[in-house]
Amino acid sequence: MMSKGLFVLGTGTDIGKTYVTGLLLKYLRDNGYDATYFKAALSGAIRDENDNLIPGDAVEVLTMADLEEDTDFLVPYIYETAVSPHLASHIEGNPVDLEKVKESYDKVSKKYDYIVMEGSGGIVCPIRYEGKGDENNIMLEDIIKYLGLDVILIADAGLGTINSIVTTVEYLKNRNIHVCGIIMNNYKDELMENDNIKMVEDLCDVDVIAKVYQNDTIIQPDVDTEELISYFK
Numbered sequence: 001m002m003s004k005g006l007f008v009l010g011t012g013t014d015i016g017k018t019y020v021t022g023l024l025l026k027y028l029r030d031n032g033y034d035a036t037y038f039k040a041a042l043s044g045a046i047r048d049e050n051d052n053l054i055p056g057d058a059v060e061v062l063t064m065a066d067l068e069e070d071t072d073f074l075v076p077y078i079y080e081t082a083v084s085p086h087l088a089s090h091i092e093g094n095p096v097d098l099e100k101v102k103e104s105y106d107k108v109s110k111k112y113d114y115i116v117m118e119g120s121g122g123i124v125c126p127i128r129y130e131g132k133g134d135e136n137n138i139m140l141e142d143i144i145k146y147l148g149l150d151v152i153l154i155a156d157a158g159l160g161t162i163n164s165i166v167t168t169v170e171y172l173k174n175r176n177i178h179v180c181g182i183i184m185n186n187y188k189d190e191l192m193e194n195d196n197i198k199m200v201e202d203l204c205d206v207d208v209i210a211k212v213y214q215n216d217t218i219i220q221p222d223v224d225t226e227e228l229i230s231y232f233k
């Protein structure tokens with residue numbers, strides 16, 4: 001049996017994709033779902049004492065979700081340079097290959113029922129770039145489409161989020177990628193942030209399905225578990 005996956009996209013880098021993915025994975029596993037993590041390409045990996053590159057996002061998520069797994073199994077492309085994967089692979093070699101990403105994803109699929117997949121950067125993230133119009137170029141959206149996944153969008157709850165969310169959702173609609181819901185991160189229950197939620201729900205016609213406060217250790221979605229599970233494709 002191949003598993004079902006859900007793609008966790010951020011409105012940008014450093015927005016809390018890894019943090020929220022960790023909470024989501026913990027939520028699923030605590031509710032009895034055999035779920036794991038996957039990330040196609042990670043940049044900014046740290047070297048351990050044996051000089052191995054450690055994909056920090058995977059370590060963080062596995063720790064939050066209390067899951068033991070080989071991080072190299074969950075992250076096929078790991079770069080040391082903390083820049084977009086296209087530039088990291090120009091510097092270090094080893095450019096991303098879509099088929100290899102799919103092969104790695106399928107291997108993980110055979111072992112688990114559900115995969116929460118974290119994106120790199122925001123939606124306009126070059127994963128591989130060989131030059132204008134080159135057929136080997138890969139943008140993040142190509143990976144989402146190649147794996148046939150739907151998206152949940154992680155955004156900061158605060159000032160500026162209406163613009164970031166609406167532009168991202170419009171871009172996704174333009175590429176025929178379905179957005180199941182939005183999660184507001186670093187949420188403080190205050191007037192502007194609650195207005196942000198109402199505004200993006202009205203402007204995008206997509207619901208905010210969870211709000212994550214700073215340092216939350218669990219996620220309490222505003223949708224039930226069956227609804228959440230139905231987002232996995």
Ligand SMILES: Nc1ncnc2c1ncn2[C@@H]1O[C@H](COP(=O)(O)OP(=O)(O)OP(=O)(O)O)[C@@H](O)[C@H]1O
Pocket residue numbers: 010012013014015016017018019020057120121185186212213214215216
């Ligand atoms: N709700 C939160 N409470 C406390 N800390 C948070 C929260 N959300 C994010 N952080 C912290 O903010 C930093 C950035 O978050 P995170 O690494 O999850 O972002 P990201 O979108 O995954 O970044 P990248 O693009 O590098 O993958 C991290 O140090 C993380 O621990």
Ligand SMILES: [Mg+2]
Pocket residue numbers: 017018019057118
């Ligand atoms: Mg991350």
